[in-house]
Amino acid sequence: MKETVYDLIILGAGPAGLTAGIYARRARLKTLILEKNFTGGGQIVSTDQVDNYPGMPKISGYELAEAFVNHAHALGLEITQAKITSIETDAQTGEKVIGTKKGNFRGKALLFACGAGHRHLGVPGEEELAGMGVSYCATCDGAFFKDRTVAVVGGGNSAVEEALFLSRLCAKVFLIHRRETLRADPVLWEPLEKAENIEVLYNTTVSRITGEEQVEKLVLCKQGRGEYEQKVDGVFLAVGMEPNTQLAQGLVNLDENGYIVAGEDGKTSAPGIFAAGDIRTKRVRQILTAAADGAAVIASVSDYLLQDCTISTNSIEN
Numbered sequence: 261m262k263e264t265v266y267d268l269i270i271l272g273a274g275p276a277g278l279t280a281g282i283y284a285r286r287a288r289l290k291t292l293i294l295e296k297n298f299t300g301g302g303q304i305v306s307t308d309q310v311d312n313y314p315g316m317p318k319i320s321g322y323e324l325a326e327a328f329v330n331h332a333h334a335l336g337l338e339i340t341q342a343k344i345t346s347i348e349t350d351a352q353t354g355e356k357v358i359g360t361k362k363g364n365f366r367g368k369a370l371l372f373a374c375g376a377g378h379r380h381l382g383v384p385g386e387e388e389l390a391g392m393g394v395s396y397c398a399t400c401d402g403a404f405f406k407d408r409t410v411a412v413v414g415g416g417n418s419a420v421e422e423a424l425f426l427s428r429l430c431a432k433v434f435l436i437h438r439r440e441t442l443r444a445d446p447v448l449w450e451p452l453e454k455a456e457n458i459e460v461l462y463n464t465t466v467s468r469i470t471g472e473e474q475v476e477k478l479v480l481c482k483q484g485r486g487e488y489e490q491k492v493d494g495v496f497l498a499v500g501m502e503p504n505t506q507l508a509q510g511l512v513n514l515d516e517n518g519y520i521v522a523g524e525d526g527k528t529s530a531p532g533i534f535a536a537g538d539i540r541t542k543r544v545r546q547i548l549t550a551a552a553d554g555a556a557v558i559a560s561v562s563d564y565l566l567q568d569c570t571i572s573t574n575s576i577e578n
C-alpha cells in the first residue's frame with residue numbers, strides 16, 4: 261500500500277501549531293500534527309490565568325488550550341501523539357520523512373512549532389532535587405507547599421506571576437533576582453508591592469540548592485554580602501525559556517541562542533521547512549503572537565506547495 265504523503269506535517273500542538281493546523285485545514289491542505297505529549301495545547305496548559313488573549317479575559321491556560329484543540333478537532337485536523345526520532349529528506353522525492361516510534365510520516369512541507377521549554381539554572385542540587393522541592397511550574401506544584409516557605413528565582417513576568425500565585429498559598433515567598441530591578445511588566449508591580457508575604461532579594465544569585473531528600477536550604481550570594489544560607493521548603497525556577505530546536509539542528513539555520521532564524525512568513529534557510537511560534541527568532545513570545553505566526557505561515561506553505569515544491573500537489577483535499 262502506498263504511504264500517505266501529507267502536504268504539511270506540523271511538529272507541536274501548541275498555539276502556533278494548532279493555529280497553523282486550523283488555517284491549513286481551511287486551505288484544504290492534507291495536514292498532520294505530531295505532538296510529543298499526550299495532550300496538546302503547549303506551554304499554556306500549566307498557566308493559571310491568561311489575561312491577555314483578546315476576548316478571553318481571565319481564562320485559565322488549560323481552558324484556552326482545550327478550546328484551541330477542540331477547534332482543530334472540529335475541523336478534522338489529524339493530531340497524533342508521537343516521539344520523533346529523526347527527520348530526513350528523501351533524496352529522490354524531496355519529501356520530508358519524519359521518523360517516530362509509530363513509524364515514518366511523509367510530508368511535502370514541514371513546520372517546526374515545537375515552542376520552548378524551561379531553562380535550567382545549572383547549579384549544584386538542581387538536578388538532584390528536581391521533583392523534590394525544585395520545580396519549574398508553580399501552578400503545577402504550588403499546592404504541595406501550602407503554608408510553607410518557598411523561593412522563586414527570576415525577574416521577568418513568569419517569575420513575578422509565579423511569586424504572586426505562590427503568595428496566595430504559601431506563608432512566605434522569596435523572589436530572588438540577580439539584578440537591581442525586575443524585568444517584569446509594570447502591570448505586575450502593584451500586586452507585587454501589595455503582597456505582604458513576598459520579599460524581593462535583589463542583586464542575589466543562587467549558588468547551590470541543598471537538602472537530603474527534599475529541598476532544605478538555598479546558598480545565596482548577595483553582591484557586597486557574599487554567601488549565606490536561606491531555609492526554604494521549595495524553589496521555583498523561572499529563569500527563562502530555551503527553544504526546542506534539537507531536531508532542527510543541521511536542517512535549518514539557528515541563531516546564537518538556538519532559535520530557528522525565520523521571519524513572520526515562517527520561511528527558514530531550507531526550502532519547504534518552516535517555523536512558527538516561540539521556536540523562531542522574534543521579540544514577543546506570547547500566545548497571540550504564536551497564533552499569528554501559525555496563521556501567517558500557512559500563506560508561505562501554500563505558496564511553496566503551489567509554486568516551488570517539485571512534488572506533485574494533487575493531494576490537496578477537497
Ligand SMILES: Cc1cc2nc3c(=O)[nH]c(=O)nc-3n(C[C@H](O)[C@H](O)[C@H](O)COP(=O)(O)OP(=O)(O)OC[C@H]3O[C@@H](n4cnc5c(N)ncnc54)[C@H](O)[C@@H]3O)c2cc1C
Nearest residue numbers: 272274275276296302303374375376537538545546547550
Ligand atoms: C508559565 C508561563 C506562563 C505564560 N503565560 C502567558 C500568558 O499569560 N499570556 C501569553 O500570551 N503567553 C503566556 N506564556 C507564553 C505562551 O505560553 C507561549 O508564548 C506560547 O505557548 C507559544 O506557543 P507555541 O505554539 O509557539 O509553543 P508551545 O506552547 O511551547 O507549544 C509547543 C508544543 O510542541 C510540542 N513539542 C515540543 N517538542 C516537540 C517534538 N520534538 N515533537 C513533537 N512535539 C513537540 C510541545 O509538547 C508543545 O505542545 C506563558 C508561558 C509560560 C511558561
